[in-house]
Amino acid sequence: MTLPADYDLLIVGGGLIGSSLALALASQPLRIGIIEAVPPNTQEQPSFDSRAIALAFGSRRIFEGIGCWSAIAPDTTPIRHIHVSDRGHFGVTRLDASQASLPALGYVVEVRILGQIVYQRLQDFPQIELICPAKVVNIASEATKTHVQIASHDHIRTLSTRLLVAADGGHSLVRQLLQIPTQKRDYGQTAIIANVATERPHQYRAFERFTDTGPLALLPLDEKRCNLVWTVKNIQAPYLTAVDKETFLARLQQRFGQRLGRFTRIGKRHAYPLQLLRAQQQVAPRTVLIGNAAHNLHPVAGQGFNLGLRDVAVLAQTLADAQKAGHDLGAPETLSIYxxxxxxxxxxxxxxTDTLVRLFSNDYPLLGPARGLGLAALDLFPPLKQQFMRQTMGLAGRQSRLARGLAL
Ligand SMILES: Cc1cc2nc3c(=O)[nH]c(=O)nc-3n(C[C@H](O)[C@H](O)[C@H](O)COP(=O)(O)OP(=O)(O)OC[C@H]3O[C@@H](n4cnc5c(N)ncnc54)[C@H](O)[C@@H]3O)c2cc1C
Structure with a gap:
C-alpha cells in the first residue's frame, strides 16, 4: 500500500477563486495541491467561460499585492463612471471615479484571460501542484489531518492535508459531504449574457438599469462594445436565448433605451439561472469554504468574485501569519480568526445584493416613487454616495495586507 500524499493545503476547485488563492500563497513555504475537475485551458472549464466580469478597485489592489496586476491590466477596460437607473421611474444615480479620487471605479476583464494569466504565473512555483482532471469523492477528518479521496483517470487515490479549502463553486460537493447547511433564495431569474456592439462609444461608462424582470447591466469593453448581463424571468429565458438576433436586439433596445444609440450586433448568448446560496458555516474541522462555495450571489452590482477575492486575501494572510508563528494551519483557532x-x-x-434584487425586481406601484427618491438621494447626498462607493469597491472595513496592495 502506498502512503497518502501529504500536503499543507489542498484546494478543491481551481476556478477563479481557488487558483487566485494558490497564487496568493505562492511566496509561502507551503506544499499546495489544487484538485480541479476540468482542465483550465479547455472550452468546457466552467469558471473560465466567455463571461466578462467587473473587478472592483479593491480587487485591483489585491492583485497588486499578489504581484500579478501588471500582467492583468493590459487586458482590462477601466470603468470611470456608473449610471444607475430604474426603468419607467424617475431618479438616477451617477457614480464617478473622480468623486472617489481614484483612476477607475473598477475594471472589466474576460474571465478566460484572467484564468490564463493566473495559471501562467502558477507554473513558476513547483511547490504548487495542479491535480487535474480529478474530482473529490470523499473526505474524512481526524485530529491532525484531513484525508481526501479523489477520482482521477478511473483511479481512486487518497491525499492528506493539514487544511482543506473548498473553492468548488455554488454546487460545492465538499460543502455537501460535510453536511454544512445553506440558506437559499431562488429569485426565479436567469441572466443572459452576450457581447453587444453599440452605435455610440461607451466612454468608459457602465450601466445598471433596474427593470421589473430584474437588473440589466452593460460593462464597457472596447470602444463600441459592451458585455451585457440581462436578468429576465426564468420563463422568458428560453425564448430570449433562441430568438433571432434582430428580435433580441429590438427587445433589448426597448428595455435599455437609447443611451448608447442603437445596438448593432450581438455575439453568442449564454444563460445562467440565478439564486442566492449562503453556507451557514464558513469553517468546519480542518476545512474552510471560500468564494461561491461559501456564498453564491446574484450578479447585480458585480459583487460575487470581488467578495470571494477578499476571502482569498484574508485567508492567505491568516495562513501566512499562522505559518510564520509555527501554528497549525488547520487548527480551530486559525480558522476562527479567518x-x-x-x-x-x-x-x-x-x-x-439580495435587497437590491428584491426591492427593484417588481412593479408594485408604491415602490417605484420610493426607489426613485432613494436613487436621487444617493446621487445628491455625497457622504451617502461615498459610503456606498467604498463598500461596493471593496475598500470599506478592515483591509487585509494584500487589499492594501502589500505583499503577505
Ligand atoms: C452572469 C454572471 C455575471 C457575473 N458578473 C460578475 C462581476 O461582474 N463581478 C464579480 O465580482 N462577480 C461576478 N459574477 C460572479 C463570479 O463569476 C463568481 O463569483 C466566481 O466565478 C466564483 O468563482 P469560484 O472559483 O468560487 O467558483 P466557480 O467559478 O464555480 O469555480 C469552481 C471550480 O471548481 C471546480 N469543481 C467543482 N466541483 C469540483 C469537484 N468535486 N472536484 C474538483 N473540482 C471541482 C469547477 O470545475 C470550477 O473550476 C458573475 C456571475 C454570473 C453568473
Missing part, C-alpha cells in the same frame, strides 16, 4: 474577520463583509454584501 471566519470572524470575514463575517461582517460577507453579511453586508450578501444583504446588499
Amino acid at each position: 471566519a470572524q474577520w470575514r463575517q461582517g463583509d460577507q453579511h453586508l454584501v450578501t444583504g446588499l
Whole structure:
C-alpha cells in the first residue's frame, strides 16, 4: 500500500477563486495541491467561460499585492463612471471615479484571460501542484489531518492535508459531504449574457438599469462594445436565448433605451439561472469554504468574485501569519480568526445584493416613487454616495495586507 500524499493545503476547485488563492500563497513555504475537475485551458472549464466580469478597485489592489496586476491590466477596460437607473421611474444615480479620487471605479476583464494569466504565473512555483482532471469523492477528518479521496483517470487515490479549502463553486460537493447547511433564495431569474456592439462609444461608462424582470447591466469593453448581463424571468429565458438576433436586439433596445444609440450586433448568448446560496458555516474541522462555495450571489452590482477575492486575501494572510508563528494551519483557532474577520463583509454584501434584487425586481406601484427618491438621494447626498462607493469597491472595513496592495 502506498502512503497518502501529504500536503499543507489542498484546494478543491481551481476556478477563479481557488487558483487566485494558490497564487496568493505562492511566496509561502507551503506544499499546495489544487484538485480541479476540468482542465483550465479547455472550452468546457466552467469558471473560465466567455463571461466578462467587473473587478472592483479593491480587487485591483489585491492583485497588486499578489504581484500579478501588471500582467492583468493590459487586458482590462477601466470603468470611470456608473449610471444607475430604474426603468419607467424617475431618479438616477451617477457614480464617478473622480468623486472617489481614484483612476477607475473598477475594471472589466474576460474571465478566460484572467484564468490564463493566473495559471501562467502558477507554473513558476513547483511547490504548487495542479491535480487535474480529478474530482473529490470523499473526505474524512481526524485530529491532525484531513484525508481526501479523489477520482482521477478511473483511479481512486487518497491525499492528506493539514487544511482543506473548498473553492468548488455554488454546487460545492465538499460543502455537501460535510453536511454544512445553506440558506437559499431562488429569485426565479436567469441572466443572459452576450457581447453587444453599440452605435455610440461607451466612454468608459457602465450601466445598471433596474427593470421589473430584474437588473440589466452593460460593462464597457472596447470602444463600441459592451458585455451585457440581462436578468429576465426564468420563463422568458428560453425564448430570449433562441430568438433571432434582430428580435433580441429590438427587445433589448426597448428595455435599455437609447443611451448608447442603437445596438448593432450581438455575439453568442449564454444563460445562467440565478439564486442566492449562503453556507451557514464558513469553517468546519480542518476545512474552510471560500468564494461561491461559501456564498453564491446574484450578479447585480458585480459583487460575487470581488467578495470571494477578499476571502482569498484574508485567508492567505491568516495562513501566512499562522505559518510564520509555527501554528497549525488547520487548527480551530486559525480558522476562527479567518471566519470572524470575514463575517461582517460577507453579511453586508450578501444583504446588499439580495435587497437590491428584491426591492427593484417588481412593479408594485408604491415602490417605484420610493426607489426613485432613494436613487436621487444617493446621487445628491455625497457622504451617502461615498459610503456606498467604498463598500461596493471593496475598500470599506478592515483591509487585509494584500487589499492594501502589500505583499503577505
Ligand atoms: C452572469 C454572471 C455575471 C457575473 N458578473 C460578475 C462581476 O461582474 N463581478 C464579480 O465580482 N462577480 C461576478 N459574477 C460572479 C463570479 O463569476 C463568481 O463569483 C466566481 O466565478 C466564483 O468563482 P469560484 O472559483 O468560487 O467558483 P466557480 O467559478 O464555480 O469555480 C469552481 C471550480 O471548481 C471546480 N469543481 C467543482 N466541483 C469540483 C469537484 N468535486 N472536484 C474538483 N473540482 C471541482 C469547477 O470545475 C470550477 O473550476 C458573475 C456571475 C454570473 C453568473
